[in-house]
Amino acid sequence: MKPSVEFRNISKSYDNQTLVIRDLNLSIERGEFLTLLGPSGSGKTTALMMLAGFEMPTTGEIFVEGQPYSALPAHKRDIGVVFQNYALFPHMSVAENIAFPLQVRGHGPKDLDRRVKAALDMVRLPEISARKPAQLSGGQQQRVALARALVYEPKIVLMDEPLGALDRQLREEMQIEIKSIHARVGVTFVYVTHDQGEALTMSDRVAIFRKGVIEQIADPQTLYDRPCNAFVATFIGDSNLLRGTIVGRGGGQATVAMPGGGTLDARAGDNGAGKDAYVSVRPEKIDVSAGCIDRGVGNILAGTVDKTVFFGDHVKVSIRLEGGQLLAVKTGTTEPYKNGQTVTASWRAEDCVAFTAPPTRDTAVVETTVQV
Numbered sequence: 001m002k003p004s005v006e007f008r009n010i011s012k013s014y015d016n017q018t019l020v021i022r023d024l025n026l027s028i029e030r031g032e033f034l035t036l037l038g039p040s041g042s043g044k045t046t047a048l049m050m051l052a053g054f055e056m057p058t059t060g061e062i063f064v065e066g067q068p069y070s071a072l073p074a075h076k077r078d079i080g081v082v083f084q085n086y087a088l089f090p091h092m093s094v095a096e097n098i099a100f101p102l103q104v105r106g107h108g109p110k111d112l113d114r115r116v117k118a119a120l121d122m123v124r125l126p127e128i129s130a131r132k133p134a135q136l137s138g139g140q141q142q143r144v145a146l147a148r149a150l151v152y153e154p155k156i157v158l159m160d161e162p163l164g165a166l167d168r169q170l171r172e173e174m175q176i177e178i179k180s181i182h183a184r185v186g187v188t189f190v191y192v193t194h195d196q197g198e199a200l201t202m203s204d205r206v207a208i209f210r211k212g213v214i215e216q217i218a219d220p221q222t223l224y225d226r227p228c229n230a231f232v233a234t235f236i237g238d239s240n241l242l243r244g245t246i247v248g249r250g251g252g253q254a255t256v257a258m259p260g261g262g263t264l265d266a267r268a269g270d271n272g273a274g275k276d277a278y279v280s281v282r283p284e285k286i287d288v289s290a291g292c293i294d295r296g297v298g299n300i301l302a303g304t305v306d307k308t309v310f311f312g313d314h315v316k317v318s319i320r321l322e323g324g325q326l327l328a329v330k331t332g333t334t335e336p337y338k339n340g341q342t343v344t345a346s347w348r349a350e351d352c353v354a355f356t357a358p359p360t361r362d363t364a365v366v367e368t369t370v371q372v
């Protein structure tokens, strides 16, 4: 079966000088929920706009179910869109808003009523069809926008930060709602967000954008457990990144000497030849014990408690390691730690990974002269 969407060698420049998308190759399966995640300015919206037909690629071609799409105007593409600020028409009722894309496509009144009703049922808003958008909450407005995008049964639905304006609780409810609508309609969803929690909960796969390229594309678990570089490791979830020096390598493993003494065993995250190491370890993978205790789990570093923060269901302990680096640990709430107390942090070698390049979080677009 042909992929639902294929970006083939897509580059994009708005000013013929800088590339905001650089040679993007991306294949999206039919019915997949793919999220584009990345820092501000990394090119997520631009990629989505090109698929929607609101922007043209500078080079390359976009295919939808095998058909070249770049030359096709936006209104002829079989694609529904929902944006954070994609306002509903204020003078029209909810039902009229949802009917609008059907009227544009020449559907008759009978078919129109049936489809509008089905779309409202789908987003669980059957009772508000006569209201105007101003009489709806933010969450209800986004549901209507979603119903309007789905009503003509497009092949693909694009959403750009659709929950950005909602408060946290409503955001979480809507995430579940959108996910269940996706499961029911089986349409390809391409979703843009800069909220990594949202990306991990909702997606089949997540593409991590940085400076116009995809750093890694994988299912959420793989991204979390097997980040391909230090940027992805720190962008997805919380991660410590300890600086050290590589003193040994082999069999996919690396040994890293720490500035305050002692060594760490880690998975080798790349084949870089450099000696500088950035060891990524998640706070929830670390055990902490009072005093100097070797639990025999692998890596052990000593330090003193710098700070503890209570989160209700867990406590975050910040440990100042010998050598001065800080290590964040997520622990249970039963064992209280005091500032200045001597502790030992330990974790298994397979729970940490050593990279040789630092995570540059800058969002500046790479200056590249475009050949057009």
Ligand SMILES: Nc1ncnc2c1ncn2[C@@H]1O[C@H](COP(=O)(O)OP(=O)(O)OP(=O)(O)O)[C@@H](O)[C@H]1O
Residues within 6 Å of the ligand: 014, 015, 020, 038, 039, 040, 041, 042, 043, 044, 045, 046, 047, 194, 365
């Ligand atoms: N219409 C435009 N004209 C000129 N430059 C643009 C235009 N739209 C976006 N850009 C630039 O292209 C780059 C990528 O922007 P884009 O909006 O695609 O990023 P993004 O990852 O979606 O960011 P955000 O999360 O902030 O929306 C940015 O440097 C931005 O300033």
